[in-house]
Amino acid sequence: MSLASTDSPAMGRHLPDRLKSPLQRFLVSWELLLLGVAVAVFILNSFASPYFLDPWNLSDATFNFTEKAMIAFAMALLIISGEIDLSVASIIALASTAMGFAVQMGADTPVLVLIGLFVGLACGAFNGALVTGIGLPSIVVTIGTMSLFRGISYIVLGDKAYTGYPSSFAFFGQGYVWWVISFEFVLFALLAVVFAVILHRTNFGRAVYVVGNNPVGALFSGIRVPRVKFALFLLTGLMSGVAAICLTSRLGATRPSIAFGWELEVVTMVVLGGVNILGGSGSIPGVVIAAFVMGMVTFGFGLLNVPGIVMSIFIGLLLIAVIALPRVVRQLMAKRKA
Amino acid sequence: MIRTLLKSRETVLGAAILVLILAIASRFPAFVTPSNLANVFNDTAPLIILALGQMVVILTRCIDLSVAANLALTGMVVAMLNTVMPGLPVPVILVIAVCLGALMGLLNGLLVWKLDIPPIVVTLGTMTIYRGIIFLISGGEWINAHEMSDTFKAFPREVVLGLPLLSWVAIFVVTGFAVLIGRTPLGRAFFAVGGNPHAAVYTGINVGLTQCAAYVLSGALAGLTGYLWVARYAVAYVDIAAGFELEVVAACVIGGISIAGGIGSVGGALLGALFLGIVKNALPVINISPFWQLAISGSAIIIAVAFNATSNRTRGRVILKKAEHAS
Numbered sequence: 001m002s003l004a005s006t007d008s009p010a011m012g013r014h015l016p017d018r019l020k021s022p023l024q025r026f027l028v029s030w031e032l033l034l035l036g037v038a039v040a041v042f043i044l045n046s047f048a049s050p051y052f053l054d055p056w057n058l059s060d061a062t063f064n065f066t067e068k069a070m071i072a073f074a075m076a077l078l079i080i081s082g083e084i085d086l087s088v089a090s091i092i093a094l095a096s097t098a099m100g101f102a103v104q105m106g107a108d109t110p111v112l113v114l115i116g117l118f119v120g121l122a123c124g125a126f127n128g129a130l131v132t133g134i135g136l137p138s139i140v141v142t143i144g145t146m147s148l149f150r151g152i153s154y155i156v157l158g159d160k161a162y163t164g165y166p167s168s169f170a171f172f173g174q175g176y177v178w179w180v181i182s183f184e185f186v187l188f189a190l191l192a193v194v195f196a197v198i199l200h201r202t203n204f205g206r207a208v209y210v211v212g213n214n215p216v217g218a219l220f221s222g223i224r225v226p227r228v229k230f231a232l233f234l235l236t237g238l239m240s241g242v243a244a245i246c247l248t249s250r251l252g253a254t255r256p257s258i259a260f261g262w263e264l265e266v267v268t269m270v271v272l273g274g275v276n277i278l279g280g281s282g283s284i285p286g287v288v289i290a291a292f293v294m295g296m297v298t299f300g301f302g303l304l305n306v307p308g309i310v311m312s313i314f315i316g317l318l319l320i321a322v323i324a325l326p327r328v329v330r331q332l333m334a335k336r337k338a
Numbered sequence: 339m340i341r342t343l344l345k346s347r348e349t350v351l352g353a354a355i356l357v358l359i360l361a362i363a364s365r366f367p368a369f370v371t372p373s374n375l376a377n378v379f380n381d382t383a384p385l386i387i388l389a390l391g392q393m394v395v396i397l398t399r400c401i402d403l404s405v406a407a408n409l410a411l412t413g414m415v416v417a418m419l420n421t422v423m424p425g426l427p428v429p430v431i432l433v434i435a436v437c438l439g440a441l442m443g444l445l446n447g448l449l450v451w452k453l454d455i456p457p458i459v460v461t462l463g464t465m466t467i468y469r470g471i472i473f474l475i476s477g478g479e480w481i482n483a484h485e486m487s488d489t490f491k492a493f494p495r496e497v498v499l500g501l502p503l504l505s506w507v508a509i510f511v512v513t514g515f516a517v518l519i520g521r522t523p524l525g526r527a528f529f530a531v532g533g534n535p536h537a538a539v540y541t542g543i544n545v546g547l548t549q550c551a552a553y554v555l556s557g558a559l560a561g562l563t564g565y566l567w568v569a570r571y572a573v574a575y576v577d578i579a580a581g582f583e584l585e586v587v588a589a590c591v592i593g594g595i596s597i598a599g600g601i602g603s604v605g606g607a608l609l610g611a612l613f614l615g616i617v618k619n620a621l622p623v624i625n626i627s628p629f630w631q632l633a634i635s636g637s638a639i640i641i642a643v644a645f646n647a648t649s650n651r652t653r654g655r656v657i658l659k660k661a662e663h664a665s
Contacts, residue, residue, distance in 0.1 A: 137598065151629075277458070310470060319462065320455065320467075327455065
């Protein structure tokens with residue numbers, strides 16, 4: 001069993017006698033490389049379009065990634081623990097549909113928020129129960145629930161749309177806290193800090209890494225592996241609910257095709273942020289920088305009138321390139337040594 | 339013999355399909371007329387072809403999410419080729435479609451094999467890339483029926499021995515795969531690689547090469563389906579078969595192909611695809627809005643995978659159940 005879990009040579013770990021100093025580690029870290037990319041993208045963009053450096057434009061640009069990044073934080077923890085949730089975009093659709101339905105029933109903003117969060121949690125609990133309760137592979141389960149959740153939205157809505165959200169509800173997606181700083185951006189920053197603390201400073205965060213690196217070892221060292229994973233599915237569902245509130249509020253309408261294809265972008269963001277797709281390693285600062293990179297690239301392309309689908313080619317290439325790059329380098333290094 | 343037959347997933351699924359058909363027939367006898375069933379089969383043919391390709395990929399512990407994008411890109415390329423050179427004979431177009439599809443599969447396979455990138459990441463990436471390339475080459479334009487030549491459009495609809503050629507292609511692919519999986523070293527290698535990659539290495543099987551071969555097969559079939567799809571519906575645009583990859587994976591999962599690799603059969607994939615095809619075609623007949631289809635196939639995936647997991651669990655002694663699942 002232990003043999004089977006170390007499938008690829010990349011999984012084999014060499015533990016050095018002593019760790020390098022934090023500064024040395026930072027200098028060769030993925031996060032620094034990514035930060036360089038972010039700065040380069042920023043500079044290139046400001047040369048490419050005269051409209052890029054306008055504060056309001058930059059503020060608008062943050063909407064490209066804040067909602068996705070909120071999910072990406074939770075997804076990062078989930079992927080580090082060795083699972084994945086491909087149903088996040090469908091959870092947004094279902095939560096948004098539930099909120100739209102409640103609006104038709106005459107619900108007000110606080111109720112809508114509660115409904116959004118609750119539907120997110122319930123969907124996460126459903127995924128988590130199937131994965132940890134019955135022991136099904138998360139990738140299949142969430143491919144299934146991806147169809148199921150969005151399918152329910154389609155059943156409820158068909159080709160119609162819900163509109164007529166109360167004006168106080170618009171604050172979550174369209175409100176500004178101070179000058180150009182939007183509510184969503186503040187929420188994004190707060191959540192980034194919260195998730196960074198959870199992952200890097202708490203026992204639970206440590207457990208997430210352990211579960212991802214060696215589930216059997218984690219079990220034997222007294223970590224309740226299924227419970228940790230269930231909690232992470234709940235968290236991912238909850239964050240999808242939060243993103244659903246922001247997105248619905250920003251769009252002011254619900255269609256069943258809302259947030260279509262976001263699961264791919266969220267996973268790309270997480271992987272671009274240096275999280276190992278096989279689990280076991282990754283950091284929240286990396287995901288934060290990746291969110292900025294993707295948001296700036298999308299926005300810059302948008303200013304240059306590049307169509308959305310061409311941007312998706314770029315994101316696809318980015319996804320493969322970031323994972324391939326370290327592997328190619330490692331293979332070249334191994335060849336040079338031999 | 340009979341007992342193993344009763345226990346096999348194919349029998350259970352076959353019985354489920356039979357019950358489904360009978361239930362529909364009790365209310366709507368028109369659904370079970372031979373001509374309508376032939377229609378349903380013909381309608382499901384693309385799904386069957388793709389499910390078989392997906393099956394060999396899943397057998398080797400990989401997954402191919404790029405099939406629908408591959409299909410759409412190949413379809414667009416052959417359709418554009420047809421508008422430029424209307425005289426190109428259908429066999430040549432078929433060869434081009436299969437080769438182009440195989441090439442895209444090869445790219446997936448090489449990334450998985452040589453760079454050791456997780457299959458789901460590779461194919462999620464190539465899925466968007468292939469889909470984007472369609473936009474680049476077509477400029478977002480549609481290619482409509484009147485721009486395609488008649489011979490190009492006629493091939494999948496040509497009726498031979500009572501069935502359209504599209505159905506015959508599916509039957510041919512099913513038989514071919516039955517032989518490939520059951521009677522050739524490559525077929526055995528697919529199972530060996532998925533069942534136990536380490537043991538496969540010791541028996542002299544090149545794991546990466548086998549996975550790459552599975553991707554090439556899946557890609558080739560996607561390419562073939564790409565031409566058939568575009569020719570049958572007589573239209574090509576960026577979004578054809580969008581989201582179809584999930585239906586293909588669903589057909590495999592419902593057909594009892596274990597996502598963990600190494601378990602599956604041609605019959606299972608065929609029945610899984612037929613199950614989805616029948617549901618899809620029955621919905622309008624029994625007056626249920628087609629909007630239900632997504633939720634139904636999602637539930638079917640979940641039920642099927644839960645069913646597979648419980649039927650697999652009885653095997654062997656389970657000492658540390660949770661730890662085993664966790665790893």
